[in-house]
Amino acid sequence: MLPANIPPSPALRLRGVSKAFGSLTILDKLDLDVAPGERISIIGRSGSGKTTLLRVLMTLEKLDAGSIEVFGRYLGQRPEGGRLVPATPEETRAVRGDIGMVFQQFNLFPHRTAIENVIEAPIHVKKMGSKEARDMGMALLCTVGLADKADHYPRQLSGGQQQRVAIARALAMQPRIILFDEVTSALDPERVDEVLSVIQGLAQESTITMLIVTHEMRFARDVATRTIFMEEGLIVEDDAPAVIFGKPNKARTQSFLQSVLGRGL
Amino acid sequence: MTALLDLLPQLMKGLQTTLLVTAFAAPLALVMALASGLARLSPIKLLQWLAVIYVELFRGTSLLVQLFYFFYVMPLFGLSLDPVTTGVLVLALNTGAYGSEVVRAGIGSVPKSQREACIALNMSPAMALRRVIFPQAFVTMLPPFGNLLIELLKATSLLSLITIFDLAFAGNTLFQTTGRTLEIYGLVLMIYFATAMVLTLGMRWLEKRMGAGRDLEFRP
Numbered sequence: 001m002l003p004a005n006i007p008p009s010p011a012l013r014l015r016g017v018s019k020a021f022g023s024l025t026i027l028d029k030l031d032l033d034v035a036p037g038e039r040i041s042i043i044g045r046s047g048s049g050k051t052t053l054l055r056v057l058m059t060l061e062k063l064d065a066g067s068i069e070v071f072g073r074y075l076g077q078r079p080e081g082g083r084l085v086p087a088t089p090e091e092t093r094a095v096r097g098d099i100g101m102v103f104q105q106f107n108l109f110p111h112r113t114a115i116e117n118v119i120e121a122p123i124h125v126k127k128m129g130s131k132e133a134r135d136m137g138m139a140l141l142c143t144v145g146l147a148d149k150a151d152h153y154p155r156q157l158s159g160g161q162q163q164r165v166a167i168a169r170a171l172a173m174q175p176r177i178i179l180f181d182e183v184t185s186a187l188d189p190e191r192v193d194e195v196l197s198v199i200q201g202l203a204q205e206s207t208i209t210m211l212i213v214t215h216e217m218r219f220a221r222d223v224a225t226r227t228i229f230m231e232e233g234l235i236v237e238d239d240a241p242a243v244i245f246g247k248p249n250k251a252r253t254q255s256f257l258q259s260v261l262g263r264g265l
Numbered sequence: 266m267t268a269l270l271d272l273l274p275q276l277m278k279g280l281q282t283t284l285l286v287t288a289f290a291a292p293l294a295l296v297m298a299l300a301s302g303l304a305r306l307s308p309i310k311l312l313q314w315l316a317v318i319y320v321e322l323f324r325g326t327s328l329l330v331q332l333f334y335f336f337y338v339m340p341l342f343g344l345s346l347d348p349v350t351t352g353v354l355v356l357a358l359n360t361g362a363y364g365s366e367v368v369r370a371g372i373g374s375v376p377k378s379q380r381e382a383c384i385a386l387n388m389s390p391a392m393a394l395r396r397v398i399f400p401q402a403f404v405t406m407l408p409p410f411g412n413l414l415i416e417l418l419k420a421t422s423l424l425s426l427i428t429i430f431d432l433a434f435a436g437n438t439l440f441q442t443t444g445r446t447l448e449i450y451g452l453v454l455m456i457y458f459a460t461a462m463v464l465t466l467g468m469r470w471l472e473k474r475m476g477a478g479r480d481l482e483f484r485p
């Protein structure tokens with residue numbers, strides 16, 4: 001038993017996270033703490049660095065400076081002699097396993113069926129038995145409403161269906177943190193709700209930590225326990241969704257919401 | 266007509282050698298292409314360099330000179346192989362060098378987002394290559410590999426110049442003994458063409474089979 005006075009390590013702790021492409025600063029010394037089970041919606045104009053933030057968390061981009069801790073373990077770095085040095089690929093993978101990601105463009109494996117997409121990593125990365133993986137995979141496809149499409153290839157599925165397979169695929173690795181990067185932006189308007197409701201369901205039924213970048217403002221308000229507004233690589237405002245969408249404190253947040261919402265949600 | 270049939274046994278004997286050499290050289294070339302193509306993408310600098318040297322050496326010199334070099338010069342360094350082995354080896358190395366580029370381009374044709382999906386599923390780079398990148402790349406490699414196979418088949422005709430009795434050699438011999446230019450070279454041409462056709466059809470079939478999930482109709 002842990003003594004009660006030690007606080008549990010945060011799901012994420014970012015300190016001074018910086019990233020530039022050439023002379024363009026994308027993330028500007030970002031600090032962020034995320035408690036386990038929090039669901040954070042991240043909003044902001046296109047180009048404000050939202051995708052880049054998720055990408056550094058997924059180790060798809062290297063940090064220029066700063067550190068990321070995932071449940072108390074450094075991601076991509078290792079403390080050595082009072083400094084942080086680059087971690088080995090194995091060390092990085094050990095920590096990265098806590099994080100999963102769903103992409104705007106789905107990025108399913110086109111040469112594998114829906115169920116194969118879902119069970120590929122559990123079998124080959126986690127060394128799960130194929131029967132066990134298949135059962136779990138079918139259960140996940142069931143959750144996202146696609147049990148009948150298990151043997152379809154991605155090309156045979158609509159965008160909304162592909163994205164739901166991608167969500168099942170990410171969940172199959174049982175991450176403790178899941179990142180959603182504008183997962184409905186590439187969809188036909190009539191396909192958006194089926195994906196959002198899957199994420200809503202997940203929010204209701206699990207305690208998984210979520211970071212959700214989205215342009216669907218109503219969804220950003222309803223799904224989240226906390227909302228972050230980003231601009232030019234900075235977190236401008238970080239508060240409860242009710243505050244951000246009701247009475248934001250910063251003029252910049254207000255002006256952004258006015259420009260995207262017009263008359264309201 | 267009977268005159269034509271008289272020519273066939275000799276030509277068939279030559280064709281046999283042509284097919285044999287192709288059959289041995291092609292898989293060896295594939296291995297060389299894969300090994301050197303992947304080596305060029307490896308993070309290990311030494312492997313990259315070895316692959317570059319191999320590819321540029323064999324692409325930058327003519328096949329005929331390579332054959333002569335291996336057949337006439339190598340024995341001076343103590344490496345003497347029989348003509349057919351030399352032929353198979355040189356053709357495989359030469360074709361493999363071109364195939365190396367095919368492998369590199371094929372791997373490069375798989376979108377970066379596929380690799381990123383693998384990272385998000387916590388795969389190692391090697392596993393991503395083996396399970397996700399290569400299977401997709403291989404499908405795109407098949408048509409250029411088919412072209413190289415036909416090139417290889419045709420290139421075997423140069424083996425007659427290092428004393429191998431292949432189809433071209435058989436044709437030449439018959440021509441010298443009978444002087445019947447039209448029938449002999451007409452037949453040789455047709456046999457090469459028919460063989461190439463069979464190989465092309467075989468590759469098409471393979472492309473179809475390997476293309477699972479790719480060319481399927483979009484039906485939501």
Ligand SMILES: Nc1ncnc2c1ncn2[C@@H]1O[C@H](COP(=O)(O)OP(=O)(O)O)[C@@H](O)[C@H]1O
Pocket residue numbers: 021026044045046047048049050051052053
């Ligand atoms: N690989 C890259 N190379 C150069 N610039 C990039 C790269 N990725 C993103 N950017 C730039 O970084 C800025 C922020 O991008 P992004 O994080 O995608 O913003 P958002 O997701 O908020 O729209 C954009 O101006 C974009 O053009």
Ligand SMILES: [Mg+2]
Pocket residue numbers: 050051052182
């Ligand atoms: Mg973005």
